[in-house]
Amino acid sequence: MVIELLKFKVAPARREEFIHNDAEIWTPIIASSPGFLGKEVWINAAEPTEVIMVIRWATCEQWKSFPQELLHRTEKKFAEAMGKSYQMLESLEYQVRQFPSTHP
Numbered sequence: 001m002v003i004e005l006l007k008f009k010v011a012p013a014r015r016e017e018f019i020h021n022d023a024e025i026w027t028p029i030i031a032s033s034p035g036f037l038g039k040e041v042w043i044n045a046a047e048p049t050e051v052i053m054v055i056r057w058a059t060c061e062q063w064k065s066f067p068q069e070l071l072h073r074t075e076k077k078f079a080e081a082m083g084k085s086y087q088m089l090e091s092l093e094y095q096v097r098q099f100p101s102t103h104p
Contacts, residue, residue, distance in 0.1 A: 001037065002063055004055040007090040012048040014085040019043075019051065021081045029074050030055065035062025051086075060093070 010018045019041055030036055037056035044050040057063035 001096040002057045002060045003094040003096065004053075004057060004063060005090070005092040005094060006053040006055070006088060007092075008051045008053070009049050009087045009089050010051050011085040014082070015043070015048060015051060018082060018086055021078060022053070025078045025081065026074060029070065030066070033062070033066055035059055035065075060095075 008018070022041070027039060030039070035058040037058055039056070040054045042052040042054060044052075055063075
C-alpha cells in the first residue's frame, strides 16, 4: 500500500469550506480510480491553517496512472471554488511497511 500525504495551508475562516469542497470535487473523482483504497482528512487543533489529506492507494503504479488531464481539470474546478484561500505546502509519498508474520 502507498500513502499520498498532502499538506495544505488554508485560511482559517475557509477551512470547513475547503474540506467540504474537497469532499464534493476531489473525493468522487479519485474514489472511482483503480487502486484507490480510502482517504482521511486531518486537521490540527493547535494550528487552524493546517489541513492534511491522507490518501491510500493499493500500488504506486495505480496512483501514478491517474490521468493528468483529469487531474488538471479537477484542480481547476477546485481552485475556482476556493480562489487563493489555500496553498499546498507538501506532497509526500510513503509506503506502508509490512513485516512477515512470525506466528504460525
